[in-house]
Each structure stands twice: as structure tokens, then as C-alpha cells.
Amino acid sequence: MRTIHTDQIIKTIRQMCIDANLRLSEDVKGAICGAIQTEKSPLGRQILEQLEENMDIAAAEDIPICQDTGMAVVFLKIGQDLHIEGMNLEDAVNEGIRQGYVDGYLRKSVVRDPLQRENTKDNTPGIIHYEIVPGEQLTITVAPKGFGSENMSRVFMLKPADGIEGVKDAILTAVKDAGPNACPPMVVGVGIGGDFEKCAIMAKQALTRNLNERSEIPYVKEMEEELLKKINGLGIGPGGLGGTTTALAVNINTYPTHIAGLPVAVNICCHVDRHITEVI
Secondary structure (H helix, E strand, O other): OEEEEHHHHHHHHHHHHHHHHHOOOHHHHHHHHHHHHHOOOHHHHHHHHHHHHHHHHHHHHOOOOOOOOOEEEEEEEEEOOEEEEOOOHHHHHHHHHHHHHHHOOOOOOOEOOOOOOOEOOOOOOOEEEEEEEOOOOEEEEEEEEOHHHHOOOEEEEEOHHHHHHHHHHHHHHHHHHHHHHHOOOEEEEEEEEEOHHHHHHHHHHHOOOOOOOOOOOHHHHHHHHHHHHHHHOOOOOHHHOOOOOOEEEEEEEEEEEOOOOEEEEEEEEOOOOOOEEEEO
């Protein structure tokens, strides 16, 4: 059995929080640069060029890509043969987030109570999802999520009779309702199946998938491609000012569900789709 200390986890998450907020991953950056070449609206193309310039400035000057440096979402895949020593794991993850946001001079956006609204001043606690997997490694994905786009996300508890067309309509409805408020071009994460909370977690996790990768399930892959084409045909465009690039990708995850249900979650992310993964 392999052993790691929480000091290493803290150090890793600290740096991941900083890196994710200063530099977009290559897949997202490539999608934005590629959209410049295909965008048909002159204004839309100008906005995309400004987004590219903003990315370059952020990377060169070590400043956040967006002023909303998000609420830290952390996915942990923990090998069942891995032993973690030191402090409590959840405390260690939050300490890594705290150090990253304080030392990195990132905006602290988390409030201690949802109604009393007192800022914690260090962007903790984060949202942490745990998964036990085979092996002896710890895989960490950090995805800081801004709330302009988060607020535009939806959960639909459809009936099985609504079928695949009902699912497509729900996804398109969520995107139409979001419009310019989600800071397009957006990435659309979708979770289908499971139950109320499972579909939402899948939708959030879908945003961390490489934008160049499609689902391995043939019919889901077809849905992703069809919906991306339909979304880009809505005319919302970059910045919501019109154009042919409303979304950079549609990523769909699925899971078995109950015979009486068809849950669908749509988690929308702005063009700053931050995600970074490290393996310890």
C-alpha cells in the first residue's frame, strides 16, 4: 500500500488553483482560437479576438483570466490501495484552496452562510466530490466555477415518455434562457440519468472533459454534435451580440436511472472553462 502525506496534497491544490485561474487549458484555448477562424459575424470575430488577447495578457502578466475566480470545485479520485496520512483529507483540500486564493491574490467570493452573506475571506470551503477507484494514486481535478454562468444552469426532471427529443429540447431551453448572461461562447455540460443530484454532478464533471473529446457512446456522440450545431444556430454569439459561435462544445455524461424517471441537468460554463488535473 502506497502512502502520501496531506502536505503534498495541500501544495498541489494550492498551485492548481493559481494555475487554473491564470491560464486556460490548451483544449479551451484552442477552441477559442479556432472559433476566430470560423465565426461569420465581424463583431463576433472581434469579440473572440479580444478574448484571445485577454488570455495572452493574463498568461504573460500572471493575472486572472476573469475577475470572478470562481468557487473552487475539486474532484478527487482516490485509489483504494492508497493511504493518506496527516490531517483530515477534506481539511487538507480546503487548506490548499485557501493558500491558492490568498497567496495567488485571487478574488475571494465564498460567503460562510447563504443568507447571512459574510465572506470567508479565503474562498473556502470548496465543493469537493470523492470517488474511490482501483489503484494507489490520487487524481485531483480543480475546476474554479464562476457564478455568472452557474446561475444559468438548470435541472429538469423529465418523464421517460419525453425521450431523447425531450432531453434535447430541455438542453436547448436552458441555453436559450441563459442567452448573453452566461458570457458566451459557452461550454455546455450535461448529465442525463441517475437521480436529482447525480445528474447535476455529472453535468459539472462534463465541463472538465477535454473539449476535443466526444462521448464513447455512439448515440451520445451524435447528440453532442447535433446540439452543438443547433446551439450555434441560435444566433446568440460571442458576448451575446450575435454570431455563429454560441458554444465551444457540448459534453454529455450519462448514468443508469429509475424506470419512472429521466433526470437531465445542464451546467453552463462561460468561455473561461477552467479545469486542471494532476496525479499524485
